[in-house]
Amino acid sequence: xxxxxxxxxxxxxxxxxxxxxxxxxxxxxxxxxxxxxxxxxxxxxxxxxxxxxxxxxxxxxxxxxxxxxxxxxxxxxxxxxxxxxxxxxxxxxxxxxxxxxxxxxxxxxxxxxxxxxxxxxxxxxxxxxxxxxxxxxxxxxxxxxxxxxxxxxxxxxxxxxxxxxxxxxxxxxxxxxxxxxxxxxxxxxxxxxxxxxxxxxxxxxxxxxxxxxxxxxxxxxxxxxxxxxxxxxxxxxxxxxxxxxxxxxxxxxxxxxxxxxxxx
Numbered sequence: 001x002x003x004x005x006x007x008x009x010x011x012x013x014x015x016x017x018x019x020x021x022x023x024x025x026x027x028x029x030x031x032x033x034x035x036x037x038x039x040x041x042x043x044x045x046x047x048x049x050x051x052x053x054x055x056x057x058x059x060x061x062x063x064x065x066x067x068x069x070x071x072x073x074x075x076x077x078x079x080x081x082x083x084x085x086x087x088x089x090x091x092x093x094x095x096x097x098x099x100x101x102x103x104x105x106x107x108x109x110x111x112x113x114x115x116x117x118x119x120x121x122x123x124x125x126x127x128x129x130x131x132x133x134x135x136x137x138x139x140x141x142x143x144x145x146x147x148x149x150x151x152x153x154x155x156x157x158x159x160x161x162x163x164x165x166x167x168x169x170x171x172x173x174x175x176x177x178x179x180x181x182x183x184x185x186x187x188x189x190x191x192x193x194x195x196x197x198x199x200x201x202x203x204x205x206x207x208x209x210x211x212x213x214x215x216x217x218x219x220x221x222x223x224x225x226x227x228x229x230x231x232x233x234x235x236x237x238x239x240x241x242x243x244x245x246x247x248x249x250x251x252x253x254x255x256x257x258x259x260x261x262x263x264x
Contacts, residue, residue, distance in 0.1 A: 012135030054105030
């Protein structure tokens with residue numbers, strides 16, 4: 001999900017709540033799986049969480065094996081991209097002869113395809129509007145099928161609602177990195193490593209929360225604390241809020257410095 005500065009610059013067919021599009025992807029199409037090649041596929045934190053769990057991997061192992069972490073010029077937080085296979089077509093590592101082997105846990109971008117989603121941020125830094133574009137690649141034959149959808153019915157059909165919720169929550173955090181929070185230590189310093197851990201490496205973050213001095217320095221509601229021992233999504237939500245608090249002092253309903261006044 002990209003942050004959109006000016007909707008007028010976007011290409012593709014913009015879809016409103018009542019607009020429909022035609023699409024169906026199936027193995028009988030000549031282009032089947034062609035879209036799973038030579039991709040710059042950005043992975044958001046919930047994508048990494050779902051993929052690692054579906055593959056029964058620790059997040060540490062998944063990040064080591066399957067992603068490239070790229071710091072682009074002018075950015076203050078890295079992008080995380082799925083590492084393609086080292087072959088001529090640069091295929092997705094999870095593509096098989098019969099299709100996607102991680103289909104149930106596929107990333108947000110794959111899940112909502114051929115709809116591309118972005119967020120328009122307001123001056124307060126909050127999500128003002130979701131922009132939906134119907135933008136299949138030129139080779140895609142699925143657009144010629146007769147099945148019709150609206151964005152809402154497509155997202156439900158693809159079981160994408162939780163991905164969307166978590167990706168919007170991440171967009172709210174990520175947009176803050178338009179400004180440099182690191183100071184002299186830069187984006188490879190200890191604070192940057194902690195922020196990356198809290199958003200992309202849930203196994204290490206869980207250990208940080210429960211096995212370090214974190215709970216002596218932060219107050220978390222007991223019922224939430226109990227959930228986070230086993231609920232990865234709750235832990236990721238804490239990670240987002242803690243990064244906002246840790247780097248920018250944004251108050252959170254999930255976590256507060258020990259001794260802070262409730263509601264203050």
